[in-house]
Amino acid sequence: MIPSLDLVLLFLIVAIAIAAITVRDLLSAIMLLCAYSFLMAMVWVEMHSVDVAFTEAAVGAGASTAFLIAALSRTTRWEKK
Amino acid sequence: MNAENSEAGEGKERAGDVIVETVSRLMVPFIQLFALYVIIHGAGGPGGGFQGGVIFGASFVLLVIAFGIVNAGNRFPEGANTAFMSLGVYIYAGVGLLCIIFSLGAAQFLNYGFIPLTTHFEENRALGMDLVEIGIGITVMAVVTSIFFNLAWKREPEEEGGEEE
Numbered sequence: 001m002i003p004s005l006d007l008v009l010l011f012l013i014v015a016i017a018i019a020a021i022t023v024r025d026l027l028s029a030i031m032l033l034c035a036y037s038f039l040m041a042m043v044w045v046e047m048h049s050v051d052v053a054f055t056e057a058a059v060g061a062g063a064s065t066a067f068l069i070a071a072l073s074r075t076t077r078w079e080k081k
Numbered sequence: 082m083n084a085e086n087s088e089a090g091e092g093k094e095r096a097g098d099v100i101v102e103t104v105s106r107l108m109v110p111f112i113q114l115f116a117l118y119v120i121i122h123g124a125g126g127p128g129g130g131f132q133g134g135v136i137f138g139a140s141f142v143l144l145v146i147a148f149g150i151v152n153a154g155n156r157f158p159e160g161a162n163t164a165f166m167s168l169g170v171y172i173y174a175g176v177g178l179l180c181i182i183f184s185l186g187a188a189q190f191l192n193y194g195f196i197p198l199t200t201h202f203e204e205n206r207a208l209g210m211d212l213v214e215i216g217i218g219i220t221v222m223a224v225v226t227s228i229f230f231n232l233a234w235k236r237e238p239e240e241e242g243g244e245e246e
Contacts, residue, residue: 050127054119058135063225066142070233 001046009046013039024079030068037061097148105147112140120218121211130214134221141226150233162227169220176212 013036020032037060044053116137123129145153177191184195193209194202 051129054127054132058132058139062139063135063142063229066139066146066229067232070229073233 001048006043006046009039009043013043026072026077026079027069030065030072033068034061034065037064101147105143109140109144112143113137116140116218116222120214123214124207124210130217131221133214134218135225137218137222138225138229141222142229145229145233150230154230154234157226157230159227159230162223162230165223166220166227169216169218169223172216172219173213176209176216180209 016032016036016039020029020036023029023032037056041053041057041061044050044056116133118133119128119136120130120133123133141153141157147153176193176196179196180192181190183197184192187195189195191209191213193213194206196205196209198205198208
């Protein structure tokens, strides 16, 4: 494990998570969740858990993003106040 | 540019992009080959039936995103998806039942070594594990594709006047 890389990744994950729940554009929120999953997969690799990282990258960043975009295509893009 | 797009839209009911279609058409076989590698390799390393099935389903999702849900979605009918879901579960449970039958009264469900595929117990175990992973992969692939279609399908038939109802 590299402590400085871990600190940078965890700081980015917290920043992206806060941005994903405060942004008004739902498509931007989905893309931020996709980036969150990728960074989370990198954290799993840092923890030497490659299998969990593989699942996170395939399901969280790949399939889940496609499902959320498919759900968004049937509703409105902007969140109401 | 708008005139060309509207003409293409009237002819093919969508405005296709040549770059996106060509790149996805080239990428899909490699994604599926990687998914099969992940399924087969899952017994000895990172990966497995679930991850490989998700990647295989994601290749179909890429096809639908590139070619439009009406054109690509008609190639994956709902009945075939349901049949593939059941087929994977049947492979999984069938291997387990074969283990019960061949273990001769010990009744060890999914103890792959008792299936007489080869003469060695350990090779039987590896081959049975691969069979079970293939079953899991087929089920997960069909479920991922079916979830994406059920989420994204309804919009265009309603605009065209309701194909389903």
